[in-house]
Amino acid sequence: MKPDEPLDLDSLIACPVCDLLHTDAVIPVGSQARCHRCHTVLMTPRSQAMTHIVMLATTSLILMVAAVFFPFLDVTAAGLERHSSVMDTILAFSTGLLMPLSFAVAALIVVLPTLRLVAILYTVTPMAIAYKPWPHAKAAFRLAESLQPWSMAEIFIVGVAVALVKIGGLATLKLGPAFWAFAALVIVTALKDTFMCKLTVWKTLEHRSPR
Numbered sequence: 588m589k590p591d592e593p594l595d596l597d598s599l600i601a602c603p604v605c606d607l608l609h610t611d612a613v614i615p616v617g618s619q620a621r622c623h624r625c626h627t628v629l630m631t632p633r634s635q636a637m638t639h640i641v642m643l644a645t646t647s648l649i650l651m652v653a654a655v656f657f658p659f660l661d662v663t664a665a666g667l668e669r670h671s672s673v674m675d676t677i678l679a680f681s682t683g684l685l686m687p688l689s690f691a692v693a694a695l696i697v698v699l700p701t702l703r704l705v706a707i708l709y710t711v712t713p714m715a716i717a718y719k720p721w722p723h724a725k726a727a728f729r730l731a732e733s734l735q736p737w738s739m740a741e742i743f744i745v746g747v748a749v750a751l752v753k754i755g756g757l758a759t760l761k762l763g764p765a766f767w768a769f770a771a772l773v774i775v776t777a778l779k780d781t782f783m784c785k786l787t788v789w790k791t792l793e794h795r796s797p798r
């Protein structure tokens with residue numbers, strides 16, 4: 588690139604990890620583009636990627652409903668048995684001093700991940716079925732990206748596992764269907780995030796949006 592040539596910003600891609608600039612190029616389907624400096628994957632175009640993202644995100648949403656409303660845990664101690672779902676747990680702390688905690692739990696493990704899935708579906712579904720994205724699709728996808736660090740279903744599962752080991756000695760525990768739904772949700776979400784090449788989604792959005 589000559590020094591006094593004006594930069595065409597649309598033809599540059601910054602590495603999301605180290606900010607090194609790369610010139611945009613067409614990457615063949617099935618191959619990967621990596622950062623020169625830190626080898627972070629920049630683009631991995633796949634065929635049918637949009638359809639796969641829609642299917643995985645829909646699966647995640649269904650699992651989320653099961654994870655929240657189905658029984659999560661059966662605890663038996665001294666002849667007493669108690670079933671509880673994630674919803675019961677959130678509602679149990681919804682009064683008094685622990686209310687902020689209950690709000691935070693509900694937001695981090697249920698509301699934000701659900702909002703993120705809905706935003707991704709809103710962005711990608713129209714492009715997978717028809718060609719053109721819906722209005723405000725860019726804003727929706729930006730929201731989905733900004734919510735990613737705040738979606739903490741997997742941390743919840745780790746926390747539950749630690750708690751179960753501690754309670755295990757005091758009471759008889761039986762894991763309910765919601766626990767497995769949560770575990771599946773974590774795996775499906777990880778799969779979807781691996782499948783979803785953000786740069787490709789952004790480029791498709793740019794390309795297909797009306798100017």
Ligand SMILES: [Zn+2]
Pocket residue numbers: 602603604605606607622623624625626627
């Ligand atoms: Zn890099």
